[in-house]
Amino acid sequence: EAGVAQSPRYKIIEKRQSVAFWCNPISGHATLYWYQQILGQGPKLLIQFQNNGVVDDSQLPKDRFSAERLKGVDSTLKIQPAKLEDSAVYLCASSLDRRAGTGGSPLHFGNGTRLTVT
Amino acid sequence: GDSVTQMEGPVTLSEEAFLTINCTYTATGYPSLFWYVQYPGEGLQLLLKATKADDKGSNKGFEATYRKETTSFHLEKGSVQVSDSAVYFCALSEWGAQKLVFGQGTRLTINP
Numbered sequence: 001e002a003g004v005a006q007s008p009r010y011k012i013i014e015k016r017q018s019v020a021f022w023c024n025p026i027s028g029h030a031t032l033y034w035y036q037q038i039l040g041q042g043p044k045l046l047i048q049f050q051n052n053g054v055v056d057d058s059q060l061p062k063d064r065f066s067a068e069r070l071k072g073v074d075s076t077l078k079i080q081p082a083k084l085e086d087s088a089v090y091l092c093a094s095s096l097d098r099r100a101g102t103g104g105s106p107l108h109f110g111n112g113t114r115l116t117v118t
Numbered sequence: 119g120d121s122v123t124q125m126e127g128p129v130t131l132s133e134e135a136f137l138t139i140n141c142t143y144t145a146t147g148y149p150s151l152f153w154y155v156q157y158p159g160e161g162l163q164l165l166l167k168a169t170k171a172d173d174k175g176s177n178k179g180f181e182a183t184y185r186k187e188t189t190s191f192h193l194e195k196g197s198v199q200v201s202d203s204a205v206y207f208c209a210l211s212e213w214g215a216q217k218l219v220f221g222q223g224t225r226l227t228i229n230p
Binding site: 004033040041042043044045048056091093106107108109110111112 | 122161162221
């Protein structure tokens with residue numbers, strides 16, 4: 001099966017600019033996640049979708065970050081305006097069901113988008 | 119809140135050496151525990167998991183046992199190969215919470 005697709009692979013922007021990332025999950029996967037991985041740290045969940053509804057966005061900095069999954073398939077994550085501390089790898093993941101973290105179907109991760117904010 | 123602590127890296131071993139990567143966790147309930155691996159240039163992938171105390175997860179020669187009394191989930195392999203060079207992440211998820219909480223990762227390098 002095709003894996004989770006993300007684009008772009010790399011992005012360099014200046015602070016205060018905006019940027020968008022795209023993710024296409026594995027076909028049929030209802031749950032989609034966006035994680036932020038800062039260098040030297042483990043991934044941190046930003047937002048979780050179940051189909052096109054938000055399940056958890058408690059750690060999303062909503063003053064500058066937004067995400068949508070309008071048709072319950074692919075998703076975009078936007079940052080506006082970017083700050084230096086947003087430099088990180090942004091990982092998209094999907095799973096067949098929402099119980100993935102509790103022993104249900106595993107998360108499948110994309111290769112990520114590496115963002116550098118200068 | 120929930121947290122995961124891994125042994126600091128990087129870890130460098132010779133081929134066929136015994137590997138242990140320590141992982142301890144803090145959780146309010148009864149979490150499921152996971153090890154994910156990230157090979158160079160690839161995305162994170164699930165290596166093994168355990169969903170209750172005393173369970174042993176295993177895959178590709180790696181093993182980890184869910185120790186509730188010591189709140190640990192150490193990753194072990196009896197004889198590592200060059201192809202095991204990667205970054206390893208320990209993670210947990212509270213029952214019903216769905217999201218994964220990751221440790222900081224341990225970079226492993228195996229020399230021939």
